[in-house]
Amino acid sequence: MARLSVERLTKRFGAAVAVDGLELAVREGELVALLGPSGCGKTTTLRMVAGFLPPTSGRVLFDDEDVTRLPAYRRSTGMVFQSYALFPHMTAAQNVGFGLEMRGLGAAERAAKVADVLKLVRLSHLADRLPRELSGGQQQRVALARALVINPKLFLLDEPLSNLDAKLRAEVRIEIRTLQQRLGLTTLLVTHDREEALTMADRLVVMESGRVRQIGTPKELYDEPADAFVADFVGRCNILPGRRESETHFRTEGGLLLPVAPAADEHKDATAFALRPERITIGFGADGEISGAVRAVTYLGPQTEVHVRVGDASFVVIRPTPGDDDRLASIKPDDIVSLVWDRRAPRLLPQIS
């Protein structure tokens, strides 16, 4: 396994800039996820790393070797495609063996390795099936096996779970993560699904408009987002535009005064108040500093979501679903409640850092 370094990588399509001066380092054995909305340049970046797309400028390095000019077939990366991209005219075993064949391995050695890796992904019994005779989940495991068997320098995953149903997705997520850690695979994962990125990755790279917004561990991004875009993209967040009014308060554009901690190391252009919905508690009556009317209560199983209108702003509050004897259990629309939070919980962020 190799380290991956990406230096000032840029891709232009005509006048449009798809990737703009991207810097990225993936350590050996680390799983880094590129996360962002569609069109943010994450897939373009992956395709440049794989060698399918020549960068306009910048460099891609595996360990210390510059591979920027190397064609895809000489880079030794193992990629799992969103559509799996299995060869429709070859059996599962032939698909998996293709990369070994290209490396000039003899039939016997090939068969042994293919059998091993198919066992690893629990598909030994389906080795002779054609892709169209396999379910989506099985096809996905063939694609995984095919990428792993060649012992790649780098493991590339392009939205690998997006074609699976929700239940299977959660399973495969853990399966891929376990495999990746066990084999110590240096991995670059592209996804637009924040839950997928947060649960699988060692570090996340949040991208938007071809640029990196923030790089960090899932916890860092969730608790200390660099700007309002990241705060919103990595999880639910109450974001209200406005300005710091005093040491203790933030004034929203709608004129609300919200309690915050004294100015610390926040960005000087902070124009947004950001507060995670689970950091707010609900009190009854209008006796709190912030109060408003309940608009909706949504039961989500383990959690309950409460929407509260305060002035012209709307807050989302997420609480563990209360027990039947809890007063909160009887809350209903039009009830007047107050919202309370620790002053240190909100973050004042720039819209874009």
Added chain:
Amino acid sequence: MRALVALAYLIIFAPVLMVAVTSFFAQEIISFPPPALTLHWYANAWDKPEFLRGLVTSFQIALIAAAIGVPIGTAAALAIVRGEFKGRGALSTFLLAPLAVPGVVAGSGLYMLYVLAEDFFDRDIKATVQGLVAAHILLAIPWTVRLVVASLQGLDRAAEEAAANLGASPFTVFRRITLPMMRSGIVAATMFSFIQSFENLDLSLLLVGPGRTTLPVAMLNYLQFRIDPTLSAVATVQILLVGVLMATTDRFVKLSRVV
């Protein structure tokens, strides 16, 4: 719904069936009901050397025309779908154009072109096998372009990238992945090109030479002097051959999936 489908099939197959049935009628001028059934017309067709010779010629021409036209059409289809040059749309239209030109018109045009070319090169073209094959290649190319373009457009390019990712050079990708994935389109194109050529009358009419007549032209020639069920017998054999060809092709490639 079922009844409608059955009716549609009946309308499509009635003429074919009539040809086959009348080939067994005993009398010369066809009338219902037939006085007796006979295999006489098949024997009669067998006795006429022009039919057997025509069949062999048609077979040869169709085979050669498909063998040359399909690779050309396939290459053109690849260029149209995969190439990055201006005028791809125009090229596609141009190559499909022979489908829109009536065969007699195209045949007359070719005839005149051949006459001019004969003057220029000072050698025979218009009544030769080569001249006829060249004309029939014009039947093969549009069918091939159409079918292969369709199969290329439905092809998952990620599979090719996956092969490159696994270490296959561009040539290996084409040979091991692209070509096999195009297979059904190419097989169907070959069959259609063959049948188009094998059954063609109008385009060939002016271009055949003495002793090198194709079967459809031989049948027309016979019709000029006689009308009897011999032609039904010949046509039945022709239909059977095409049917067998389609059935065989269908075993390798599901035709309903490509056409």
